[in-house]
Amino acid sequence: MVLAALSLLLLALMVALSFNLSHALRGKTRLQQHSDALAYSMATLEARSLNYFAVSNRAIASSYVAMNSMHASMTAASVTAEMYSAGESNFYQIAAMEAALSGNKCKHCPHIVQAVRIARKFRQASSQQRSRIQRLENKFNKTVKSLDRLMDSLHASQRSVFAETSQVLSGGTAHGLAKLQQINAPKASALSPGVGKLNSAEFACAIDGMPCRVSGRPGDTALADRAKEMTILSNATRTNWIANRGKPSLPRYLHPEFLRLLTRDIQGEGFSQPQSHLGTAKTVQNRGKAALHEGPSLQNTGQVISADEHGILFSQWKHGIGRSSYEARISSDVSGGEHVPRKSHSGTHDQFQGNYTSELMSCANKGHCFMKFRADPSPERDFGQPPVYSYVTQQLRAGDVRQAPWELNEAGSVKLRFGTTGEGTLELAAGEGAGLSKALVYYHRLGDWQEPPNLFNPFWRAKLHPFTASEASKVLDEAGNPDAAQLAETPRLPM
Template sequence: MFSLLRRLRRDERGQALVIGAVAMLVLAVTVMASVSIGHGVYEKIKLQDAADAQAYSLAVKEARAYNFLAYTNRAMVVHYSAMLTFMSYVSHALYLDMTIGKIASVAQYIPGIGAVFAAVRQVIKAWKAAVEGVARVLIPLLSLLNLALWLAQEAMMLGTLKDLMLTASADTLRGTDPRAKPGASMSKGAPLDVLRGKPSLNAANMKNFLHVIDDGPSSRAESFDLLDPTGLTKRAHLLNKNKNKLSDPDMAKYRLLMGNLVNGARREWTAVGKNLLLIGRKWSLGITVPYLPGIKINKVADSQVKSFDEDFEDNRRDQLYASDDIRIQFTLSYNPLFPNKGWKDILNVNFRAAADNQGGFHQTYGNRKTNDHHQWMGLTPFFTADTSFVDPWHNHFSYPCNVTVLSKDMIPQGAGSPKQPFHLENLRGGDGFMTDSRSGKLDDASTNVRGGFLDITWALAGGNGKRAENFREQTGGMMALSVGRAIYHRPGDWQEEPNFFNPLWTARLAPAKTHWEEQALRNVIPGLHTAQSDFADALNY
């Protein structure tokens, strides 16, 4: 018996089995942990991809809306320029009719060549009637088209606001992570919160999209006008004769800005005319002999959009103004040493045409006006940007940011709940493994080492404490955040001020830290404030 025990004690066979069993247990736990962590990382990557896609998608919609404003504003400028050009044709035709046409009406009775002058007179009459007729039709038509473009701008902005309010697009999320859902701050009654004016990421996204607009809310405003978020009613005053006053800065900024843009877009012939003797809009003719009487004729032209004060001629407002004027001067003795001295005006003839909201007018021979020629409602509303570089580094140069917060339910909610990714929940179940021997439950007193347990269930995601429990309740154990931004950038030049006249808006993903959503981020990121304070303390230290 003792010899058998001594033999068994010296026998080394079977030791590898014990070591192998322990190693297999460790290997099995390691493999299961790796698979569980791999699933968690994979699900997190998918969720983050969905958040990035959603934030970028919203930024693309914002940039697309701003570029639409730029294209339509440019179209308005082209239309105003076309109206102004036709008014130039009208004033020039009036000049031809009242000068060359009058001369031809007398010269047509000269034998031999009278038929030529008669034909010239008829051509001028026909040209004047043609440009008059086209201008009467074209100016109201282009004015209505500009009005339609403005309404299209308002529709685009309201449509983009709707997309921002209904933050999570099912199509976008379905294509990246079907299990993703809007975070608590974005989904819990988000549209209703926006309508009630309650703070939420949706309301913040909408406000930051609107604050770039000149009549939109301030970037630091707590809320915005829910009944008129884009400032439509303010811009609509441009159509109201009684409210469209140049003394009102809200009206002056639109009238003067668009007027200057249109005047800057004029072609040379429209602006000042080109040199073409007798029949051109700009020419000069002089007959001078040193120390003898001399005469010179100057023909000048001008066309521009004018904005008038409300007290000018019963609030005539804006005009499409064009003029072709002749000035005849005479001197008794032309001095070549002082060529500009001694000249006296003997005749000033003004051929002018204008379209405005009181029927327009033609003007010849001094101040005599003939009314009711060309009705024009004036400049129509349009969107303009307010870049307001106040603390630009902090306010991101007025570029709009949108925040997307998504969550994913990783914790089973009972029988019949969707199957969750593989995890090691059985390690803390049933038979007392990792439980308090007295209560059969996880030892609450061991919170300081709970994170070290080989328990990779999502029931403990985020750590311990009330904030972590709230985090798990709101997110289901996993959350992702992303920020998109619409930026204005001309390639090679970052110094151009953002505006709604050049379609240079593009979309980018941006750092999550922005100046306006700190409170919202604190609500969805546990420990954000503490981390910021610790970082600040470390820098100060």
């Protein structure tokens, strides 16, 4: 009889224990699913932020290209007056040749007088053209200033996105992520503050120039190196007209009426022909023709927007020829820029403030900064691609026998007395459960392209990613669970 009663007791306890185990496993599964969903959702939002940085960096680079285009257009306008001046010089040369051919009888004297008159016509056309160019300068300067402000406003938006994303990563509830808990595990805790702080630190370490408080990560690159990266990109994306206009002969992008007056109409007979006409606009290190026409330079930090247009005008009329060079150059920088020749110039060209002129943390409203990826050479740290962690907890015990009668009591345990042997406690219901997850924000370009992570192409994605033992231990330690952190580093323990 006693044996039968004992058997029934053990059977009842095993049934209760089975119910408790099934309930705990169900709760733990939902908690882990919630942790996975939270880590993946935060990583997805971070990937979108990095993609926004890439797109807005492209917009900043496009602003440099637009500035180059404006300088190229203004220089092309300015050079027209200098081409007329070259025509004036050529006809004074022709007049001198006609005089040399006249001899004592002055056979070519009418030609001399006529050549001087044509030279004056070229001078008048040049003067009128300079007046037109001067009237354009105010609009030109306003456009450059607007583009300058656009670059700073784009970076301001990047900083705003960075701050909002850091808030999401540290709390795990902003921007609608709180709904995940309501759907997946309503009784789960919020993201561990220590783990949220680690997420924000990892995100900051992905941006070159942001304070990086994660040990073992590379330091910031030099300010000049960051500036060079944007300079190289913006110069590489210029259109052919901006970079190499005028090759190889007649600059047909100039107004047809201007070209007709220059080459035929003003002089009446003969011709004038531009030769070796070249033009370019570029983001350069300093002013001057040499910086504009040299190849890519590793020293170019992009402190000046400059454009140049030059060539030679050859003229033939009657018995004479003339050949004169012409040039126009415009630069914008913090020192007031330059406009060559000054006859076509009014005011200063100081609207461009230079490329990446101050540290990222002090670059909120000026300085032309941008978000640059902090590369890491170590494959163990995923080459600097930022991880995102989640650690949440939940009581797996219901604590209410009306909702979970298989727990038998609020403590979820049964005390057994074995005569003189003593007492024992059987824990029927699990206590607190924890969910630990990792996601990785990674860079992958579609197709067969292979390129390192960067913030100029929007190919950032998110995925759940396995832990290493040391990494899991670090996250558990940040979550305030040192016992689990120690257990995670146990050799041959599967993660």
